[in-house]
Amino acid sequence: MKPVTLKQIAETLGISITTVSKALKDYPDVSKKTKALVKDLAQTLNYKPNSFAVNLRTKESKTIGLIVPEIVHHFFSSVIKGIISQAEKKGYLVITLQSNESYDLERKQIELLLNKRVDGILISLANQTADYNHLNAVMSNNTPLVMFDKIAKLVKCSKVLINDREAAYKATQHLIDTGCKKIAHFRGPLLPQNSIDRFLGYKKALIDNGITYDSSLVYILKDMSYEEGRFYAKKLVDEHEGVDGIFINTDLVAIGAITEFNSLKIKVPEDISVIGFSNWFMSSVISPSLTTINQPGFEIGKKAFKLLYKEINSKKNDKIINFKEVILDTQLVLRESTKS
Amino acid sequence: MKPVTLKQIAETLGISITTVSKALKDYPDVSKKTKALVKDLAQTLNYKPNSFAVNLRTKESKTIGLIVPEIVHHFFSSVIKGIISQAEKKGYLVITLQSNESYDLERKQIELLLNKRVDGILISLANQTADYNHLNAVMSNNTPLVMFDKIAKLVKCSKVLINDREAAYKATQHLIDTGCKKIAHFRGPLLPQNSIDRFLGYKKALIDNGITYDSSLVYILKDMSYEEGRFYAKKLVDEHEGVDGIFINTDLVAIGAITEFNSLKIKVPEDISVIGFSNWFMSSVISPSLTTINQPGFEIGKKAFKLLYKEINSKKNDKIINFKEVILDTQLVLRESTKS
Numbered sequence: 028m029k030p031v032t033l034k035q036i037a038e039t040l041g042i043s044i045t046t047v048s049k050a051l052k053d054y055p056d057v058s059k060k061t062k063a064l065v066k067d068l069a070q071t072l073n074y075k076p077n078s079f080a081v082n083l084r085t086k087e088s089k090t091i092g093l094i095v096p097e098i099v100h101h102f103f104s105s106v107i108k109g110i111i112s113q114a115e116k117k118g119y120l121v122i123t124l125q126s127n128e129s130y131d132l133e134r135k136q137i138e139l140l141l142n143k144r145v146d147g148i149l150i151s152l153a154n155q156t157a158d159y160n161h162l163n164a165v166m167s168n169n170t171p172l173v174m175f176d177k178i179a180k181l182v183k184c185s186k187v188l189i190n191d192r193e194a195a196y197k198a199t200q201h202l203i204d205t206g207c208k209k210i211a212h213f214r215g216p217l218l219p220q221n222s223i224d225r226f227l228g229y230k231k232a233l234i235d236n237g238i239t240y241d242s243s244l245v246y247i248l249k250d251m252s253y254e255e256g257r258f259y260a261k262k263l264v265d266e267h268e269g270v271d272g273i274f275i276n277t278d279l280v281a282i283g284a285i286t287e288f289n290s291l292k293i294k295v296p297e298d299i300s301v302i303g304f305s306n307w308f309m310s311s312v313i314s315p316s317l318t319t320i321n322q323p324g325f326e327i328g329k330k331a332f333k334l335l336y337k338e339i340n341s342k343k344n345d346k347i348i349n350f351k352e353v354i355l356d357t358q359l360v361l362r363e364s365t366k367s
Numbered sequence: 368m369k370p371v372t373l374k375q376i377a378e379t380l381g382i383s384i385t386t387v388s389k390a391l392k393d394y395p396d397v398s399k400k401t402k403a404l405v406k407d408l409a410q411t412l413n414y415k416p417n418s419f420a421v422n423l424r425t426k427e428s429k430t431i432g433l434i435v436p437e438i439v440h441h442f443f444s445s446v447i448k449g450i451i452s453q454a455e456k457k458g459y460l461v462i463t464l465q466s467n468e469s470y471d472l473e474r475k476q477i478e479l480l481l482n483k484r485v486d487g488i489l490i491s492l493a494n495q496t497a498d499y500n501h502l503n504a505v506m507s508n509n510t511p512l513v514m515f516d517k518i519a520k521l522v523k524c525s526k527v528l529i530n531d532r533e534a535a536y537k538a539t540q541h542l543i544d545t546g547c548k549k550i551a552h553f554r555g556p557l558l559p560q561n562s563i564d565r566f567l568g569y570k571k572a573l574i575d576n577g578i579t580y581d582s583s584l585v586y587i588l589k590d591m592s593y594e595e596g597r598f599y600a601k602k603l604v605d606e607h608e609g610v611d612g613i614f615i616n617t618d619l620v621a622i623g624a625i626t627e628f629n630s631l632k633i634k635v636p637e638d639i640s641v642i643g644f645s646n647w648f649m650s651s652v653i654s655p656s657l658t659t660i661n662q663p664g665f666e667i668g669k670k671a672f673k674l675l676y677k678e679i680n681s682k683k684n685d686k687i688i689n690f691k692e693v694i695l696d697t698q699l700v701l702r703e704s705t706k707s
Contacts, residue, residue, distance in 0.1 A: 073508075078484050079428070082419035090430075090462065090483075098448045099441065099648075108438045111465055120462045120483060122430065125451055143430075143460060144418045168370075168413075253652070282652055289654075308439075309649035312593070312622055314629075 031072040040064060051076075082144075087343075090120045091335060092140035094150045096128045096177070101278075101307040102324045103151070106175065109328020110149060117336055119146070128250070130155040137161045147171035147335040152179060154216045171338035171348065175331045177219045185338065185350045187331045191221045194320045194357040195228025198274050198302045201318070201359055203236050205366040207272030207300050211244040213259055213284070215251055215276045222276055225304065229274050244270070248280060256283020264293065271299055272365075278303040278310045281317055285364060289314075300365040315363035323355055330355065371412040380404055391416075422484075427683075430460045431675060432480035434490045436468045436517070441618075441647035442664045443491070446515065449668020450489060457676055459486070468590070470495040477501045487511035487675040492519060494556045511678035511688065515671045517559045525678065525690045527671045531561045534660045534697040535568025538614050538642045541658070541699055543576050545706040547612030547640050551584040553599055553624070555591055555616045562616055565644065569614050584610070588620060596623020604633065611639055612705075618643040618650045621657055625704060629654075640705040655703035663695055670695065 037044045042061065050057045050065035068074075082088050093110055095103045107123060114121050122145065126133040133153045140148055141164070148165055151174070162182045165172045175187040202210050212229045215222025226245065233240050244267065246259045256279065263270060275281040281303030288295050295301055295315050303310060303319035310317035330353055341348045361367075377384045382401065390397045390405035408414075422428050433450055435443045447463060454461050462485065466473040473493045480488055481504070488505055491514070502522045505512045515527040542550050552569045555562025566585065573580050584607065586599045596619065603610060615621040621643030628635050635641055635655050643650060643659035650657035670693055681688045701707075 075482050075484075078482060079419055079422035079426075082422070086419075088419070098451070099444045101439065104439045104444045107463070108465060111438070111463060115464065120464075120479070122460045123447070123451060123463050124455065124460075125448060139460070142415055142418060144415075253648075286652055308593075309652065312626055312649065312653055314654040 030077070031069075031074045032077075033074075036065060036068055036072065036074060039068060088144050088146055089118060090122055090143075090145050091332075091339075092136075092143070092145040092148045093121050093123045094126055094133060094136050094140075094148070095123070096126050096151060096153050098123070098125050101309070102176075102305050102322060105324030106151070106328035106331070109325040109330075110332045111328075113329045113332040113336075117332075119332075119336070126153040128153040128155055130158070134161040137165060141165065141168055141170060145170070146339050147173070149173050149175065149331050149335055151175050152177040152219065154219050157218055169342065171335055171342060173331050173335045173338070175327050177221055180220060183350060185334045186352045187327050187334065187355065188352065189322055189327075189355050189357050191224035192228040192231070194304070194322075195225035195274065196232045197228075197357070197359055198304065198320050199229045199232035200236070201361075201365060202272035202274060202300055202302060203232065203238070205296075205300060208238065209244070209267075209270045210238070210272040210274065211246070211263055211267070211270050213246050213248055213256070213273060213275040213280055215247075216249060217247065225276055243267070248276065251277050251280055253279050253283040253286075256280035256285075257287040258283075260284035260287035261291070264291065273299065273301050275301065275303050278305045278307040278317060278319055281319070281364075282307075282309060282313055285313060285315065285317065295364050296366045302365055306360055311362065318362045318365040319360050321358045321360050323357075326355055370417070371409075371414045372417075373414075376405060376408055376412065376414060379408060428484050428486055429458060430462055430483075430485050431672075431679075432476075432483070432485040432488045433461050433463045434466055434473060434476050434480075434488070435463070436466050436491060436493050438463070438465050441649070442516075442645050442662060445664025446491070446668035446671070449665040449670075450672045451668075453669045453672040453676075457672075459672075459676070466493040468493045468495055470498070474501040477505060481505065481508055481510060485510070486679050487513070489513050489515065489671050489675055491515050492517040492559065494559050497558050509682065511675055511682060513671050513675045513678070515667050517561055520560060523690060525674045526692045527667050527674065527695065528692065529662055529667075529695050529697050531564035532568040532571070534644070534662075535565035535614065536572045537568075537697070537699055538644065538660050539569045539572035540576070541701075541705060542612035542614060542640055542642055543572065543578070545636075545640060548578065549584070549607075549610045550578070550612040550614065551586070551603055551607070551610050553586050553588055553596070553613060553615040553620055555587075556589060557587065565616055583607070588616065591617050591620055593619050593623040593626075596620035596625075597627040598623075600624035600627035601631070604631065613639065613641050615641065615643050618645045618647040618657060618659055621659070621704075622647075622649060622653055625653060625655065625657065635704050636706045642705055646700055651702065658702045658705040659700050661698045661700050663697075666695055 033047050037047045050062045124136045172184045178186050214226045248255045303317045306319045306321040338348050373384050373387050377387045390402045464476045512524045518526045554566045588595045643657045646659045646661040678688050
């Protein structure tokens with residue numbers, strides 16, 4: 028069954044296509060009687076406006092693109108949910124892509140979304156991304172772009188963030204306040220801005236509290252997995268004595284570390300305190316439950332869409348786009364893996 | 368900056384639009400020299416074919432729609448990942464929507480996707496969905512539709528499933544084999560086919576093993592949350608004595624139940640054995656870790672897209688579409704929450 032066209036409705040009623048089109052859009056210069064006739068027939072025939080033709084006319088697709096490094100991930104799935112819920116309210120659909128932390132894939136996906144003529148793009152960068160030409164291409168293509176979580180400082184666009192440095196400082200300060208003196212850090216890879224900032228927050232808290240910074244206590248992780256958490260927890264106790272606290276870049280890794288300590292009969296928090304980052308749901312159900320920093324994924328997603336929506340509308344109305352940097356609050360969530 | 372058009376390229380080179388179009392598509396009746404000129408200029412000007420016009424011509428959007436009840440959910444996010452990874456390989460983009468288990472929302476989303484003229488739709492039904500007119504509308508609109516996980520038996524379309532009844536039987540049999548005699552069941556809501564089938568598998572295993580079925584040991588949950596797991600675990604021990612095993616419809620609920628038993632000082636599995644369903648990642652890191660049935664989310668997603676892709680192509684080539692029902696394997700995953 029082929030979709031019904033305006034032409035068929037016009038022919039059936041013996042009126043012009045223009046009149047049909049105007050009737051469906053409630054133009055005042057079409058009589059009430061004609062409008063009723065057209066609308067009834069359109070409904071009976073299950074008429075749907077051809078969205079491709081509408082797109083061609085309005086130059087809008089009413090879709091946006093979203094690229095995240097990983098979907099099966101509590102933080103990113105919360106962000107996706109926030110974006111989709113907000114987009115739906117404004118009549119936008121979201122095309123989601125996963126970069127798998129790969130720069131090459133991310134670059135291709137940006138190209139794909141631009142070819143698709145999405146109205147805007149939301150992105151959290153892959154860990155591998157160190158070159159920003161693909162993002163600058165989005166900007167020079169005049170397509171609104173909003174970055175969140177893993178952003179590039181050098182790209183001039185709107186961003187939704189938390190204050191990673193301050194939050195990491197808060198986490199490390201909590202370890203110090205509860206008596207830890209030799210504090211390790213499992214950090215993320217070298218490139219992403221958020222793993223740099225969390226590391227800097229950790230370091231600053233040590234220095235501000237008169238604790239000598241020891242680079243051998245900082246481990247650089249690659250894929251931020253549960254397995255890496257286990258591996259580096261073992262490595263840490265093999266290589267160092269007397270470590271009594273760790274600040275870990277992401278909850279999933281911290282959960283791996285706690286599991287490893289449990290299996291090594293190292294008591295958390297009595298022997299070593301552990302604090303994570305992001306507040307994944309599962310952090311509240313493991314034993315001991317994980318003290319962490321709450322990173323509001325759902326709100327980050329909502330806010331990122333709102334900024335993008337504003338820019339899409341500014342562009343449509345030929346207004347100047349002012350880039351914004353929105354910083355959302357984080358909270359320290361106290362649980363069992365640190366001392367009271 | 369407005370996108371460059373074929374017309375501009377044609378005017379710049381002083382040739383016809385048709386020649387430009389043919390040159391970009393490597394038609395044999397355009398000289399090599401002209402092709403080189405056109406392609407070089409197109410690249411310099413960053414020319415991109417207008418995807419809306421391409422859609423209008425090919426009547427294809429190269430996008431598909433996906434509706435899931437919930438995104439922040441280990442099983443569904445795994446399915447989404449499987450679908451997106453497979454779709455990308457075939458050059459399709461995926462629009463994801465979340466029904467929040469609401470029939471009304473699901474119906475609107477189907478309408479939205481049809482209006483958007485997606486090439487196909489993948490769906491796992493909301494718990495509330497008991498009326499299938501919106502799905503039949505997809506079929507009568509001649510848009511390929513594949514259902515997975517929560518399906519409607521009455522809708523004639525392709526489906527990707529596990530054998531829920533058999534898997535639930537296997538789970539319950541494991542409780543019986545490890546010595547449980549009074550076995551409760553936390554089931555899902557009344558409507559979804561998979562919660563019906565899991566309940567039937569549980570019941571059949573009891574009967575086949577000569578254990579009298581007691582309907583008061585079956586609790587009907589609403590939203591399948593962690594909190595419900597805690598609530599019903601408490602209710603179960605308040606209402607019954609001597610229950611030594613539970614089969615729980617979903618891992619998340621089982622994790623809630625184990626947490627509640629831990630806090631009530633009821634030992635798992637010594638006092639009560641717990642078996643879940645789905646194999647969420649966090650089931651392996653809680654204490655005691657959860658014995659469960661592995662439901663292969665990523666593979667379900669991949670397979671669902673593959674079926675849809677086949678149907679999209681059959682439709683394009685005016686071939687008859689044969690609906691398929693693919694049943695994927697499940698495995699019993701033995702951990703600490705059941706006896707050995």
